[in-house]
Amino acid sequence: MNHSPDKPVVALTLGDPAGIGPELIARLLSRCDLMAQANVVLVGDAWLWEEGQRVAGLLTPTVPIASLAAVRRRADPATPAFVGVDTVQPQQVHRGRADAAGGASVLAVLDRCMDAALAHEIDAICFAPLNKHAMKQGGLRHEDELHHFAAHLGVTGYFCEFNTLHGLWTSRISSHVPLKDVPKYLDKQRVVDAATLIYRSLQADGVATPRVAVAGFNPHNGDGGTCGREEIDIIEPAVRELNARGLPVVGPFPADTIFLKARDGELDAIVTMYHDQGQIAIKLMGFSQGVTVQGGLPIPITTPAHGTAYDIAGLGKANVDATANAFAIACRMGHAYRDGQSLFGQPQ
Template identity: 50%
Template sequence: MTVRLALVMGDPAGIGPELTARLLAEPDLLRQAAILVIADRRMLEEGARRGGVALDLPVVRQAAEARPEPGRPVLLDMANADPATIRPAVASAEGGRATLENFTLGLDLARDGAVEAIVFTPFNKQALRLGGSTHEDELRYAAGYLGYQGAHAEFNVVDEIWNARVTSHVPISAVAGLITEEAILRNLELTVAALQEAGFERPRIAVAALNPHAGDGGNFGREEIEVIAPAVEKAKARGWAVDGPWPSDTVYLRARAGKADAVLTMYHDQGQIAIKLIGFDRGVTVLGGLPVPICTPAHGTAYDIVGQGTANLEPTRRAFAIACRMAESRRAGTAAA
């Protein structure tokens, strides 16, 4: 059975319309899922013009009318992002509202079981706030909207290397106080589950240290001794393939050498800088732990190249592939249960 997937157009002022249109012009990808496109028809046509592709999609105005099939996506016209009034490369309330409306409908459809996965082209956080969001990012918005109280986290993926983190969008000054055994184990559990859904039977996870040189035996901090190492031992006792803590300036060398499938870092930039240097042009962000797999390219809205037709489609392709794999895995797990 083919995955039912919602393809959500993100910020209309960015490269999202172009990426959405160009993805829909790739017949090999389209055959892998039954795709419902959630976007403004006029803005999608503008994206196709910018991207130099031609689209011919059935258009509906209500989700209940849509009957997408593999190789035959359907456009749900939201009529909420007029290219005549949205300025390219400018974050706006109108663009933020349209993005939120598109994403929210995708979440509604997932909650109702109408779609099994969501892929969205990049959002702009400033525009989202202008458009009415009170959440710091898309992950928290999705969890809040779905009323989901369970553990959830953001993962970044380049090629076959996954990046997970214990803390995310918090001030650096707050990080050390948030590093607890419970937090580390919770995020390791999420990471194991997400990678298994993505096709790793027994994922190997390298845990990064917090302090320089992994604390140097306590000379530069004791978090490694008192918190991180004990959490790693408890994770091993649960049967997970976990090791560390490794110095953060070398831990990604282990992953690149094939000794780990994922790295669990302690804070945002500790992993983000490394993973983007490894392959910014191939990165995918996975919103993990939620009731529905949600993936997006890891890059931003790229206001600096809007309208040039040069946006890199590869991260969006990869996001699509990961979302399909995760949805298929969840379905198989549900059937087995």
């Protein structure tokens, strides 16, 4: 396949040095069909990239390049570019273990990519799995990587994490917070913002009129108020407001049956009220295929929904499917971003 000048520039990272990320990226870059979708640049430590190829049993050619600023000017982007950085030494990495050195490495590489995004040098980022505990040991000051991205990129509007699987997207009103705190996050405006954000994001991914539904909060959708009034007082008014704004969002539907509609192909997206309400269902439907999209940022950022899989790191067993899916979404949304579409309501 031939590359063309209008291909989006997509930055890839190797993820946690102690996990399966380097192996996954080696497998991904060996897929010529996928690489043809973008002007790809890999950012990471040279020794770690070599180690990833060794574990995968693949030798994937890359073209060394001085900086991310030079990627867009490449005359022939058919071969992925490689920007080498020095963030961690081999002796600091203990395979299969969350360490501060590995977490600091992840932060340094991602920050470099985000700086390039702010300078309009790249159009999307796809990162290999990271470990939040390692990142917090290594200097992460936020509850998760999404909040770190938002702070670094200067986001002031609503943002949230999406999980996707085979064309189904989910978002949530609350994310990485204790379950006892979830009711504090449940208000009408957050439901409106979450549904609007996932609707616009699906449009950026190529779905012209997304079919979006909202899940209830209480068992049996509150049973008319006898089992909780959040559906009556918060969620239903939010759906009415969304409809008044011209968004064909439906719901709320009981959380224990809404995913049956999704399974049967009736929905493109579900807005859930808290982390496990959607995550359990979507991971059960296809754990090795899912993708996380960092919603509400000014640039597309994606990653496989699974973790670092420390237990199989270095064994050459990692499944690249979710990473390939994450890369494909980054390419599609990066194309929209490159074409001047303002993603997720954030200015470019």
